[in-house]
Amino acid sequence: MPRLTRDRRHGVRFSLNGHPVSVEAEARLSLSDLLRHVVGATGTHVGCEHGVCGACTVEIDGAPARACLVLAGQVEGMSIRTVEGLEPEPGRLSVLQEAFRAHHGLQCGFCTPGILMTLDSLFRRRPDAGEDEIRDHLSGHLCRCTGYAPIMRAALAARDVLMREERHA
Amino acid sequence: MKPAPFDFLRAETLPEALDSLAEAGDEGRVIAGGQSFVPMLAMRLARPAVLVDIMGIAELRGLDRGRGALRVGAGVRQAELASWPDLAETLPLVAAALPYVGHVQTRSRGTVCGSLAHADPSAELPLCLIALGGEVHLRSRKGRRSISAQDFFLGMMATAVAPGEMIEAVSFPLKKKGEGYAFREIARRHGDYAVVACAAVATTTGVRLAVGGVADTPQMRPMPLPGSVDLDDALNDFAWALNSREDLHATARYRRELVRQLGRATIEEAVRCRD
């Protein structure tokens, strides 16, 4: 049984956006701190550290989850996707990202990566998600800039494009 | 807002977990999904010396449909229960309540048993367990014991789990023919802890109402059927007997009124849903 004692850092191995990562961290580190300050992936933001605001949302094994509510000790073997993994290639935005730009679905952009990860995970599982389902998923995120209406518009527009692409595929 | 230091033990078998908990005693704590517990660690409200991660124990990850009950292992996440194909048919009350448990982003990691262990008086799953008359299965190095929902919740965040002991599973009694169920909740915002939550179970002979968010633990009472002249009085008596809490979000009087009104609506719906 692995014992991650408090007195030192321990090896943590996981997959980040499809690439293997192996780092050393104290067991008590949050996944958000691990990603940002140990790995250097600062796209995942921290807004409350108590699981309410949703800014730190990442995908863990395909499902959206709060990175601030996961301890480094729990991360071993996880498959994690973050906002840094959404671009199909550097400089080209995904359908979801493009929809947010087209519909002004962001202002300061701080809550945006978390919202993108929730929607990315939703649309991967349910490309035909209805408006109520999208709204229910977004209710786990706080945004202080947009008033949410532009975010809903962006999400619906992205879904429509993704559904069309799915049908053509 | 960072947790105090602790030793983190990733148990791979149940005996390993039980030995670790026995050794740690009062200073040990199980971590499963961590969705309620990690914030308490981060705020340093809780500072256990030892955390025992049980999510690597395969035998705790199962959902077993047994005689008359669904046994949910301590490692089963809320989202896994929600997507269990037979849920709506066999546990309609739990199916109705699960969407109110936190948000998609917390149900993906939070476990069913973790919510019970946390014993928040406003939480939905403890309320369902009380309403259905379920059982919690505890395990320690010394052995197993099962305890009724009524005896499990002792108070605000206080349960019958002893030092060195952990929840192994929980059993939710399955729907019986002729029964009806309903769940309703009022919260300040979608996904918030309930100001008042009601769960009703209508059987062939009567109806019982369980109420969360009002007293220190979810409480249940048998109720007269709708149409009875006694229902208003019975709801009113129940509302008062809960000795409601007051907080920023609701007055005691408001909670009592919601018990009366929401309670009635929940009972009526449960009775309507009987098949």
Next chain:
Amino acid sequence: MTANPPASGWTGRSVARVEDAALLTGRGRYMDDLPIAAGTLHAAILRSPHAHAIIRRIDTAKALALPGVTCVLTAEDVCRLSRAMTVGVKADVEAWPIAVERVRYVGEPVAVIVAIDRYVAEDAADLIEVDYETLPAVVDPRAAAEAGAPVLHPSLGGNVINERLFRYGDPEAAFAAAPRRVAVTIDYPRNSGTPIETYGVVAAYDPSDDSYDVTANFQGPFSIHAVVARALNVPGNRMRLRTPLDSGGSFGIKQGVFPYMILLALAARVANRPVKWIEDRLEHLAASVSATNRVTTLAAAVEADGRITALDWDQLEDCGAHLRAPEPATLYRMHGNMTGAYAIRNVAIRNRVVLTNKTPTGLNRGFGGPQMYFALERLMQRIAIELGLDPLDVIRRNLVPAGSFPYRTATGALLDSGDYQAAMARAVLDGGLADLLERQRKARAEGRLYGIGYTAAVEPSVSNMGYITAVLSPAARRKAGPKNGAQATATIGIDPLGAVTVKVASVPQGQGHRTVLAQVVADVLGLKLDAVRVIADVDTGRDAWSIASGNYSSRFAPAVAGAAKLAADRIAEKLKRVAAGQLNVPAEEVELADGRARARANPDNAVSFARVAAAAHWAPGTLPDDVDQTIRETVFWTPEQLIAPDDEDAVNSSLCHGFIFDYCGVEVDRVTGAVRIDRYVTMHDCGRILHPGMVEGQVTGGFAHAVGAALLEEYAYGPDGSFLSGTLADYLIPTVMEVPEPVILHYESPSPFTPLGAKGVGEGNCMSTPVCLANAVADACGFDEVTLPLVPARIADRLAGEERPSREAPAKAAGAEARPGERKLTGEGSAVVAASRQAVWDMLLDPKTLEAVIPGAHGVRKISPTHFLADVTLGVGPVKGRYRAEIELSDLQEPEAVTLSGGTDGALGFGRGSGRITLTEEAPGQTTVRYVYEAAIGGKVASVGGRLLDGAARVVIGQFFKSLAAHAGGKPASAGLLARLRTLLARRQ
């Protein structure tokens, strides 16, 4: 996006934002993302759990002994190395960024711990022991203003730190002559914009030249730079302040980061290393900054037709524990606009500023507008109701007349432009008011609670830096010298390849500055949008800036974008003169378009923009004599209208004034008290619109903030000063579920005072919407008065009739119902014991009993026969903390009565309680024990666990009695606490 500009230009179109690609891909550079120097240490801040207490002693020895800890900064260091922060009023009071000698609000910094990382710094914070002597706290502004209230700053003698009276026209005569007088009294609550990104500071000190280098997500105004430099006791050029490229929202709040800039700068000096601090959410909620709460009594002198002839304002502004710059600006920001959108010529104002044991206040979206319009627009509704008029008619009859702009208000504002009647008429028509009234009629016919609310408001933007001097008397102002203006800065640079860079001294927090500035400058220079690169972060060490720099008072579009336009114009004129020589045409004939300079009459006679633009670098000798250079132009722009307050106290507080007319329909659920917004219509005249998509975004976002303020959000305090909204599960921010989409309408009256004709737009709904929703709810429920936030429980309780009692005996548990927000638990009881009174008395005074009844005691030390100390572990479920407990017996009246009082202190907070026990001998060998107790709990546990606290305290009280029983060797009896006590007493006999 790289297409050629349309004939009408880039400006005014909703082009895609240049900011977005980076923000959508995780490449944003927010405060906590910036690279830091090797060796940078991390800070945590120990904060006060008490609202008011003397600091007797701070023991940092254990914290300093922890491996990884470099130093601990306390008030002693801060006072030694810096000066108190400038206070904006003349008063004998000091404000420091850390508690000096006493704490005055929950969350006030007490020590800064610097360590190898944040985790270790927090470990060390737990090890610091602070000995507090608690003092009575005052949180209600009315109570604080009264004689005899606990005084926060003894040097001040009281809590009212400033009072001013103003008189415009002849209000007394108008009130005497008016047939009606209508008045309202308003308690506006505390709330905040709570950006999702918290504060952050990285500071360094260089002792070799006594200079500080601070990076912080500060938003301005940069007048605060002077406050910081003065506090650090260095000239401004040794206090370099930089801001990150991206900011995760501010809404005014990030002005309040400045005391931490001072604190961290000093921590870096003491540590002799750069120090970084990122505020966490609990710190942010408890102690960052908040809008002011305000008590307002507003009366109007009214004609029979609803026309108002005079207003009489009495405002009591609560700025919290310290008056921090620029406060009391919240109270004066609206000074020129105290008549709102109305032509009212007679005004009396009494302004008082009071200090209370709450977090200091500062900038917040709407800044003074929400408080002021809540009173004014509630009054408008009351006038309509009391006079039996249509509220719409009352508004209409009082509006500033069309055609009278620029219009000077009674209190001194110069309203720049507008046609309020026309905008309102369009809103009534296009927003579908008739339909809404019909919906109301139908709903009411069905017995539902449906109401309609209206608000008209003037939205000021581009603050006059001099308005705050209205807090001084004219004589004091003369002595201090005039202050005025609103310097905006823009620089345009052209590099040797002819590429254009725009630099402004603003600090965007999501408003898309870089996009709009590119639009404006590309239009002037005839370039593609992506040919213009914009830099919008600030470095006071290198940039052109002034005290008005920064991003606040909605000044970007009217002032900053305007300055950029002027800078572009200036450089364009020079480029045309350069091109004129190259094209052989007069300069007036040159136009800049399509990336070229060309002859207007013959577009084929053209030269590329880059060739013209680069000439100043490569061949300065070829420039015409009247062109010095085209490399860099910096424009400072301040509007001439923003003059200093005059001797009659006329204050032109802002340059631009948008107009807003809102109305809404809401339905209130009779049972749950929930407010459903059926439709919300908001009409804006914000002058010329530079980017419709962003204006839409500002309005929608401001509306969401306002919905939060109206329905959900409050920084709540207990009467003892405990902070009760300590987590985001207590301070409720609206989600996508709670915010409907408003119907947004526009009317465009360009401002004649700004270069682009634009006015500010971001704050208006924070001013108009809370009161509009409140008016609608008042209309729906028939309430005379309404208080924010509109908590469903409060509404439902008011709507409900008398409550039916239970048929059963009332359950009366220990710690019976407390009032909402009340952190006190009280209880009483009695027991009959089969023992003589003297025997019971002896038992109660037996130290062994005490030792047994204190839950989780590790050891009781006897200080005197009536004074004990103990270490205890208290806990509920997983929540466990170690505390120091102190127990005293007092008021001993042997053998009749004794008072048992005790207190605990620990990292999780504190508890205090006392109980009076009286013994009555009913018969020989039979004694009645009566007890009354009162307990209070505060600190961290009250802030973050308020929802669960009362129940948790009951659990602890249960433990107390359980241990009583256990001590007596008995098992807890099932018949309740009294039975256990009885068992105990019987056994002891």
